[in-house]
Amino acid sequence: MQPIIKKENILFDVDAKDKADMIEQMVEAFSKEGYLSDKEQFHKDLLAREEVFPTYIGFGIGIPHGKSSGVIDAGLCVAKLKNPIAWNEEESVDFIIMIAVSDEGKGEFHLQLLSKLSRLMMHEDFRNELKNGVNDKVYEILIKNLEVE
Numbered sequence: 001m002q003p004i005i006k007k008e009n010i011l012f013d014v015d016a017k018d019k020a021d022m023i024e025q026m027v028e029a030f031s032k033e034g035y036l037s038d039k040e041q042f043h044k045d046l047l048a049r050e051e052v053f054p055t056y057i058g059f060g061i062g063i064p065h066g067k068s069s070g071v072i073d074a075g076l077c078v079a080k081l082k083n084p085i086a087w088n089e090e091e092s093v094d095f096i097i098m099i100a101v102s103d104e105g106k107g108e109f110h111l112q113l114l115s116k117l118s119r120l121m122m123h124e125d126f127r128n129e130l131k132n133g134v135n136d137k138v139y140e141i142l143i144k145n146l147e148v149e
Contacts, residue, residue, distance in 0.1 A: 002073040004113075005146070007139050008033050009077040016085050023047070023064060026077045026098045034072070035100055041070030042100060054088040057118055059127055062087045065099035065114055074101045074109060076146075078138060080131065095131050113146065120145055 009029050016022035023046060031039040045068035049055075055064045077098040084092040097117060101109055120126045129141050 002033070002035060002075065004074055005076050005139060005142050006033055007135060009075060010135050010138050011077070011079040012135060014079045014081050015083075016079075016081055018085055019062075019087055022079065022081070022085060022096060023050075023098075026064075026079055026096065029077050030071075030075060030098075030100050033075070035075045036070050037072045038068075038070035042066070042068040043070075045070065045103075046098075046100075054091075056087045056091045056093065057121055058091075059121065060084065060092065060094045060131075061121055061127070062093040062096045063099065063114060063117060063121075064096065065101070067101050067103040069103050071100045071102040074113075075099075076113075076142065078130075078142070095127075116146060 011029060014022065014025060016025060024043070027039060027043045027046065030036050030042070036042050046064055046066045049066040050064055056062050079096045081094045084094040087093040099113055130138055133141060
């Protein structure tokens with residue numbers, strides 16, 4: 001079993017032309033690090049979840065997430081973009097945290113993680129630390145505040 005957060009899944013200065021491109025890049029990062037058994041299935045499930053309700057939470061932050069049979073191990077992927085991209089018709093993002101969870105086991109783990117992240121993101125200091133931090137610092141902040149390994 002892999003750790004939920006890896007430094008390799010914290011991406012900085014990402015160039016993305018749009019939301020679809022950004023999601024593809026983050027799914028690829030999960031796949032490259034061995035979190036996925038079926039990259040296409042996870043991508044499909046993630047997009048289906050996004051269609052139900054966009055995952056923009058405010059403050060220029062998106063938290064796409066989903067349970068999928070294509071996921072082996074639960075994980076987070078973080079992306080800080082070079083330039084904001086449109087996330088929905090009215091909002092743009094420059095910071096994204098993607099959550100991947102297997103649809104087997106772990107119960108409502110992704111909802112607990114999503115809830116905790118959403119609460120933390122309401123605090124300006126926490127958001128600023130993530131958005132302005134370097135890779136190692138962002139990694140430490142997430143490990144400390146999410147109490148995961």
